[in-house]
Amino acid sequence: MTATTEAAAPRTYAAHAQPLWRRVLVTREASIIGLLLAVIAVAMATVPNFDSPLTVTYLLRETAPILLIALPMTLIIITAEIDLSVASVLGLASVVTGLGVQAGWPLPVAMVVAVLVGATAGAINGALVTVVGLPSLAVTIGTLALFRGIAVGLLGTTAISDFPETWTDLARTNIPGTPVPVVIIAFAVLALGFAVLLHFTPFGRSLYAIGLNKEAAAFSGIDVGRSKFWLFVMSGTVAGFAGVYFTLLYNNARGDNAIGMELQIIAAVLLGGVSIFGGRGALHGVIAGVLLIGTLGSALRLAGVTSDIINVLTGLLLVLSVVSASALSWVHQRRVAALGRRRGRSPGTSS
Amino acid sequence: SGGDDAGSDGGDAGGGGSEEAASITFLPKSLGNPYFDTSNAGGADAVEELGGTFEEVGPSEASPTSQVSFIETAAQQGVDALVVSANDPEAICDALNEARDVGVAVVTFDSDTNPECRDLFVNQATAEGIAQAQVDLITEQIDDSGQIAILSASANATNQNAWIELMEAELDANHPDVELVEVAYGDDDDQTSFDKTAALLQTYPELEGIVSPTTVGIAAAARYLSTSEYQGEVALTGLGTPNQMREYVEDGTVEAFALWNPADLGYLSAYAANALATGEISGEAGDTFEAGELGSYEVDEEGTVLLGDPFVFDADNIGDFDF
Amino acid sequence: MQSDTTSATPALELSRVVKSFGAVVALRSGSLRLHDGSIHALIGENGAGKSTLVKIIAGLYRRDGGEFRLRGEEVDFHSTAQSKANGIAVIYQEPTLFPDLSVVENIFMGRQPTGRLGRIDRAAMRAEATEIFDRLGVSIDPDRPTDGLSIADQQIIEIAKAISLDASVLVMDEPTAALSGVEVDRLFSVARSLRDEGRALVFISHRFDEVFDLCDTVTVMRDGAHVDTMPIAETTVDDMVRMMVGRDVTEMFPKLPAEIGEEVLAVDGLTQPGVFHDVSFTVHAGEIVGLAGLVGAGRSEVARAVFGVDPYREGTVHVGGAPLPKGRPRAAMARGLALVPEDRRRQGLVLDLPVTRNITLAVRDRLARFGLIWGSRENESARVWASRLEVKTAALDTESGTLSGGNQQKVVLGKWLATDPKVLIVDEPTRGIDVGTKAEVHRLLSQLAQQGIAILMISSELPEVLGMADRVLVMREGRLTGEFKREQATPEAVMLAATADEEPAR
Amino acid sequence: MTTTATTPTHPVLAGLGRLIRARETGIAIAIVAVVTLATVLNPSFLFSNDGFRDLLLTPSLLMVVAIGQAIVIITRNVDLSVGSVVGLTAYLTGTLFVQVPGLPIVVVFVAGIALGAVLGLINGALVAFAKVPALVITLGTMYIYRGINVAWTGSDRINASDMPAAFRGLGTDTVLGLPVLTLLAVVVLVYAAWHLRNLRSGRELYAIGSDPAAAQLYGLRVTRRILAAFVVSGSAAGLAGVLYAARYGTVSSNAGFGWELEAIGAAVIGGVAIFGGVGTVWGAALGAFLLLTINRALPIIGVDDFWQRAVVGVLIIGAIVLDRIAAQRQHRRLVAQREETR
Numbered sequence A: 001m002t003a004t005t006e007a008a009a010p011r012t013y014a015a016h017a018q019p020l021w022r023r024v025l026v027t028r029e030a031s032i033i034g035l036l037l038a039v040i041a042v043a044m045a046t047v048p049n050f051d052s053p054l055t056v057t058y059l060l061r062e063t064a065p066i067l068l069i070a071l072p073m074t075l076i077i078i079t080a081e082i083d084l085s086v087a088s089v090l091g092l093a094s095v096v097t098g099l100g101v102q103a104g105w106p107l108p109v110a111m112v113v114a115v116l117v118g119a120t121a122g123a124i125n126g127a128l129v130t131v132v133g134l135p136s137l138a139v140t141i142g143t144l145a146l147f148r149g150i151a152v153g154l155l156g157t158t159a160i161s162d163f164p165e166t167w168t169d170l171a172r173t174n175i176p177g178t179p180v181p182v183v184i185i186a187f188a189v190l191a192l193g194f195a196v197l198l199h200f201t202p203f204g205r206s207l208y209a210i211g212l213n214k215e216a217a218a219f220s221g222i223d224v225g226r227s228k229f230w231l232f233v234m235s236g237t238v239a240g241f242a243g244v245y246f247t248l249l250y251n252n253a254r255g256d257n258a259i260g261m262e263l264q265i266i267a268a269v270l271l272g273g274v275s276i277f278g279g280r281g282a283l284h285g286v287i288a289g290v291l292l293i294g295t296l297g298s299a300l301r302l303a304g305v306t307s308d309i310i311n312v313l314t315g316l317l318l319v320l321s322v323v324s325a326s327a328l329s330w331v332h333q334r335r336v337a338a339l340g341r342r343r344g345r346s347p348g349t350s351s
Numbered sequence B: 001s002g003g004d005d006a007g008s009d010g011g012d013a014g015g016g017g018s019e020e021a022a023s024i025t026f027l028p029k030s031l032g033n034p035y036f037d038t039s040n041a042g043g044a045d046a047v048e049e050l051g052g053t054f055e056e057v058g059p060s061e062a063s064p065t066s067q068v069s070f071i072e073t074a075a076q077q078g079v080d081a082l083v084v085s086a087n088d089p090e091a092i093c094d095a096l097n098e099a100r101d102v103g104v105a106v107v108t109f110d111s112d113t114n115p116e117c118r119d120l121f122v123n124q125a126t127a128e129g130i131a132q133a134q135v136d137l138i139t140e141q142i143d144d145s146g147q148i149a150i151l152s153a154s155a156n157a158t159n160q161n162a163w164i165e166l167m168e169a170e171l172d173a174n175h176p177d178v179e180l181v182e183v184a185y186g187d188d189d190d191q192t193s194f195d196k197t198a199a200l201l202q203t204y205p206e207l208e209g210i211v212s213p214t215t216v217g218i219a220a221a222a223r224y225l226s227t228s229e230y231q232g233e234v235a236l237t238g239l240g241t242p243n244q245m246r247e248y249v250e251d252g253t254v255e256a257f258a259l260w261n262p263a264d265l266g267y268l269s270a271y272a273a274n275a276l277a278t279g280e281i282s283g284e285a286g287d288t289f290e291a292g293e294l295g296s297y298e299v300d301e302e303g304t305v306l307l308g309d310p311f312v313f314d315a316d317n318i319g320d321f322d323f
Numbered sequence C: 001m002q003s004d005t006t007s008a009t010p011a012l013e014l015s016r017v018v019k020s021f022g023a024v025v026a027l028r029s030g031s032l033r034l035h036d037g038s039i040h041a042l043i044g045e046n047g048a049g050k051s052t053l054v055k056i057i058a059g060l061y062r063r064d065g066g067e068f069r070l071r072g073e074e075v076d077f078h079s080t081a082q083s084k085a086n087g088i089a090v091i092y093q094e095p096t097l098f099p100d101l102s103v104v105e106n107i108f109m110g111r112q113p114t115g116r117l118g119r120i121d122r123a124a125m126r127a128e129a130t131e132i133f134d135r136l137g138v139s140i141d142p143d144r145p146t147d148g149l150s151i152a153d154q155q156i157i158e159i160a161k162a163i164s165l166d167a168s169v170l171v172m173d174e175p176t177a178a179l180s181g182v183e184v185d186r187l188f189s190v191a192r193s194l195r196d197e198g199r200a201l202v203f204i205s206h207r208f209d210e211v212f213d214l215c216d217t218v219t220v221m222r223d224g225a226h227v228d229t230m231p232i233a234e235t236t237v238d239d240m241v242r243m244m245v246g247r248d249v250t251e252m253f254p255k256l257p258a259e260i261g262e263e264v265l266a267v268d269g270l271t272q273p274g275v276f277h278d279v280s281f282t283v284h285a286g287e288i289v290g291l292a293g294l295v296g297a298g299r300s301e302v303a304r305a306v307f308g309v310d311p312y313r314e315g316t317v318h319v320g321g322a323p324l325p326k327g328r329p330r331a332a333m334a335r336g337l338a339l340v341p342e343d344r345r346r347q348g349l350v351l352d353l354p355v356t357r358n359i360t361l362a363v364r365d366r367l368a369r370f371g372l373i374w375g376s377r378e379n380e381s382a383r384v385w386a387s388r389l390e391v392k393t394a395a396l397d398t399e400s401g402t403l404s405g406g407n408q409q410k411v412v413l414g415k416w417l418a419t420d421p422k423v424l425i426v427d428e429p430t431r432g433i434d435v436g437t438k439a440e441v442h443r444l445l446s447q448l449a450q451q452g453i454a455i456l457m458i459s460s461e462l463p464e465v466l467g468m469a470d471r472v473l474v475m476r477e478g479r480l481t482g483e484f485k486r487e488q489a490t491p492e493a494v495m496l497a498a499t500a501d502e503e504p505a506r
Numbered sequence D: 001m002t003t004t005a006t007t008p009t010h011p012v013l014a015g016l017g018r019l020i021r022a023r024e025t026g027i028a029i030a031i032v033a034v035v036t037l038a039t040v041l042n043p044s045f046l047f048s049n050d051g052f053r054d055l056l057l058t059p060s061l062l063m064v065v066a067i068g069q070a071i072v073i074i075t076r077n078v079d080l081s082v083g084s085v086v087g088l089t090a091y092l093t094g095t096l097f098v099q100v101p102g103l104p105i106v107v108v109f110v111a112g113i114a115l116g117a118v119l120g121l122i123n124g125a126l127v128a129f130a131k132v133p134a135l136v137i138t139l140g141t142m143y144i145y146r147g148i149n150v151a152w153t154g155s156d157r158i159n160a161s162d163m164p165a166a167f168r169g170l171g172t173d174t175v176l177g178l179p180v181l182t183l184l185a186v187v188v189l190v191y192a193a194w195h196l197r198n199l200r201s202g203r204e205l206y207a208i209g210s211d212p213a214a215a216q217l218y219g220l221r222v223t224r225r226i227l228a229a230f231v232v233s234g235s236a237a238g239l240a241g242v243l244y245a246a247r248y249g250t251v252s253s254n255a256g257f258g259w260e261l262e263a264i265g266a267a268v269i270g271g272v273a274i275f276g277g278v279g280t281v282w283g284a285a286l287g288a289f290l291l292l293t294i295n296r297a298l299p300i301i302g303v304d305d306f307w308q309r310a311v312v313g314v315l316i317i318g319a320i321v322l323d324r325i326a327a328q329r330q331h332r333r334l335v336a337q338r339e340e341t342r
């Protein structure tokens, strides 16, 4: 009577279809890291002056804003959203820092206000996306213009550059005894925080689920709207912080600071293996992606290659990285299909 | 791109080499600007005469922060001298100082930074001289009365702002009937300047004249005017290169405009940079150096070297120039 | 009924067709022989390979081996356009409409009638669509977008699409899964008239009554292989089931007696205007409450509102005596509520995530230590549930989208059982599931009730409700219209409450 | 049960109703309002030769680009490389005149459009064949094309005097009081709109954008259509590049910089849904018109130049919020229609 009981032999379920080394080494992230190491090795060997500590300092100092903003951007793209307004938020925060100092506030106060403005900007994006339910691509193209417009509108023709030297020096100094700028400490802390959040918390798990199927995520008790909202707030906050750093680094608060950086950041995140459709990607890949673009640019500039060629290479890298991934999966499918056909010819040899 | 044989092999020891020759890198506000093309060509000539190595680098759009990475690269390469036209007086300051710390001589030309960030500024003309020349040109063309507007480059361009300030003072002091109605910013971008000109003409139907103290701006404004109903009605002057303006002077859109010779500016800057790099001068007031066919120059207060007075081009003399 | 055409060239013939996806062999040896003027049933367990066979016919997949003949000619379709051009129309298991386009455009997309300069002749298109709808006996506004149409209406449009193709072979992959009795009847009469016009039809369904009602021949598949083909008149349900599962089964697992405890879930006066009104009921520990009704009665909406994924305007929900906040699935889960939704592909599973992550998705907070979660703990937890429910998969990190429907349903069940629920709401737990798995699901639900879990089971299949439930609630048009104890719940009584003025379906 | 009321309305009335509710009408009204306000404050905005001409001329180039962009967006893709394509073709135009003196203007137009088409084809091939997201691909080619442009141009530039007067005349000439460039843009617009509405290939673009997976199941030629959409977008950008050279006379390496976001913004304002399947090229073109007209009107209305971008941002957000409200209302109406007939 009982339906399916033929002394159900205890089944074992292999947890993994692939061996460990394959799962670790044959990943998008691993190949980006490998490429980064290769670029560094080649540059060391062939580009004069590349091996100087200055290279490290300059590289990290300049890519720091991209590194910072790439962190929350990764999480946002994993939920299948996007934030194109980050560079505008950076510019707005820069202007706010400047105006604060001009108004006679102590710099730390101005900095805190600037970061809060960034958070507010992020909250506006978040609310439009989650509460009103608009597509983030369109929303942030709008706020890209809006926040930049406010920044440029507030400061008009002027640039503010009378920041206390103790602070501007802090933005430029290195960790004593190393060629690494102090801002990297802030980045490391944030990166660790974001990595843990994304890869080792229930919240992080829910982000992948949201990116792949937000309806199923909602049915699993994940508050999709709230999660996304906070991601946008994080993105705004980090962009605000990056704006303060940018201002101090260049001793310069301007409305058009970091104009166009949003696309650089997104390019780096995508290069790092995050899927624009959401649900896939890891932070170590993204960090490697940012550093890869930065290092390549730095090495090529040192080798006397002009900025246009560097742009072409950045674009090629991005295109090749996605195309190769899709080509690989195509080859894989072909192989599998061929395997299937072979099996098909000799029936009876299946599972 | 512009930089010819860019084999900057030398220069590990920043500063005085055994020979007189130095490696000099030119960093304009942006690439793709014919004014800097000309000035850099002058610089390249000078470097060739000196037997050094010339390199030209720069961002594709004129923003201060994008200049920084090129300054840093020059510092890493340990070039002997860097010749910069600053997009912002402050933003590239720290980077320039770091470069000087590792032994790079820094000369600014065309647009200065704060004096403490560079060794020498090669000034194309004094700000007073430029402002005076432009006010004279425009007031003459509009019979010293009516509305005028200024079409500037980017809102932060140091040199532009200094001139505009002086022009306003001069207008207030000596031309009571001339009203400056607006300062518009074309961002040294051709399309923006063109559209801004259209907007100015429309916003101020009474406008008598436009001053554009930037070569990109004046060319764009002239092109708009030449095809519009305002041709010959609204006066246009400012700073432009003869090759860009020739057509408009000939068709009557523009009566006269001013400029120095940018090639000379680059040439002088290269000699100044070389003199600094070889230790011939230190940038103190009173130092003197030879600048090839331009003769001898002296460093004056605030570490400035002056090229000379601006030159006025008009229909009679424009045929004599080709740059 | 069926003219004897076995000797004539078959309209379509597949023999020993092979198809595999990676390591998964979906079809080992699929065979099917269709004749004109016949309706051919294709049955088999979940994952038997029916849909895969259909997709090969449609040109969506290319076979790895075997033969495929159309009217005697060997063919090898590279695209669905080719199969269409050869007079094959396919209604896929999931409706595939363009939500932003109008009903007419959906029907004719890609082959609109054109006039001069290739200009689309909208009037002709509209006229033809109206004609088809008349023939189907439905009136759908041909100019409205398909967005917002009920699943039944969407299915009707799929059928209209196939009819307009004037195809000689029409394949329907579970077209009735989402249809109510009236709609099924209407579909069947259209299918019969198409058959009488001399076309060949394939009909896939898990409902034997439908197969007997409509078809003349049946092909049974098991494990990706052809088992047998025979005239429907020469077979019985028991035979078919035996062939499908390779053993004897009954469709229904007998309900085990369970001790009914205290009230766990109490819903009072739940109202969402336009969706459901004044819905009140209770579920006790150990009790299975069946919620019956026609498709579209609003049962799923009530379940979703109770769980908190949908809003409701008025009313209260109590779990274990304490009120549950509105619209907060998390709070509901914390209080021991679990919902197995009706649409497993869209709501139940993240198809691109591995089985592991799906099973642990609802318990991720619980698996965390000091707020941190590790893959090994997830794997461990998932392994337990996968083996308890006997999910058929080679490895737990395979993407759940590649499992067959029944196994996907088991993953969803496992996901919610892992939360150790006090109240389990299951919405159509056996929709599209084969008999064997169905009995397993029933046994599982029975056991869970025995363990003291309160179960609310929504089902459109009356035998299932009557067989499993201790108490039956009936909904019609958003209102509770009947409540029956197990003993009182006769098919007639329940159907009457579900339809009232309408004619009883099935 | 499976019925939905067909409310019988007169087709003409229904058409009128649709026209009134249409997004395009709303934008047209907004444009009229902006122009009226600006003209009241400063009559020369409209009532001077240059004023009227510039009103039509300024948005024409972006309109052409936005039409191409809209077509790509309708297929649920996006083309971020259009700005770079404009730059490359504009420079090509100038170079051709410099290198081959006396070249007929038509040839230059064909060359510009052909280059645009090739660049679009590269985008399309990568998106359609390699099946990779358009956003990523065109972000990459945006950098590549711009880089090639800068490398090619160097610090060179095309000056007005390098191009024949007849060609530059196109940038300002008028026929019957209407600028030639605008007429060209309108021809492109009318053809694109007709094609999208009345031809199978046009309707299939909507189907693909509405549900790509379903389009595949239907047997639509998805790959070919997407390829074609990108080629069209590239060609439109190529045409805009040629027109750019005619209108602005000077072409440097950053011509068309940042136009990609403006074109997307214009399409979004015009009611083209960013996730495909919905919208018309009319809307996108009107969106472009509104965007640039507002830019020109702001200084006259007395809003500082610097706030322009902020206004554009508000406009974009306002447009999508409006879309959302309208879509929700429509969805509710459709569902209600179904409920009613139960």
Ligand SMILES: Nc1ncnc2c1ncn2[C@@H]1O[C@H](COP(=O)(O)OP(=O)(O)OP(=O)(O)O)[C@@H](O)[C@H]1O
Residues within 6 Å of the ligand: C021, C024, C025, C026, C027, C044, C045, C046, C047, C048, C049, C050, C051, C052, C053, C093, C402, C403, C404, C405, C406, C432
């Ligand atoms: N795209 C795919 N990739 C991998 N495996 C697949 C794919 N499609 C189907 N399969 C597998 O092939 C087998 C047959 O699936 P198919 O959908 O044909 O079954 P079915 O008989 O239609 O089942 P159901 O009745 O549940 O619809 C299943 O084991 C399924 O997991």
Ligand SMILES: Nc1ncnc2c1ncn2[C@@H]1O[C@H](COP(=O)(O)OP(=O)(O)OP(=O)(O)O)[C@@H](O)[C@H]1O
Residues within 6 Å of the ligand: C148, C149, C150, C151, C152, C293, C294, C295, C296, C297, C298, C299, C300, C301, C342, C428, C458, C459, C460
């Ligand atoms: N995917 C969908 N798209 C559009 N309308 C839908 C969809 N699913 C359900 N509906 C509609 O929502 C209303 C309520 O349907 P619902 O599925 O909740 O009823 P139900 O009684 O739960 O039926 P079922 O037996 O299918 O679970 C019906 O009018 C139905 O047609």
Ligand SMILES: [Mg+2]
Residues within 6 Å of the ligand: C050, C051, C052, C093, C173
């Ligand atoms: Mg199936």
Ligand SMILES: [Mg+2]
Residues within 6 Å of the ligand: C296, C299, C300, C301, C342
């Ligand atoms: Mg339901």
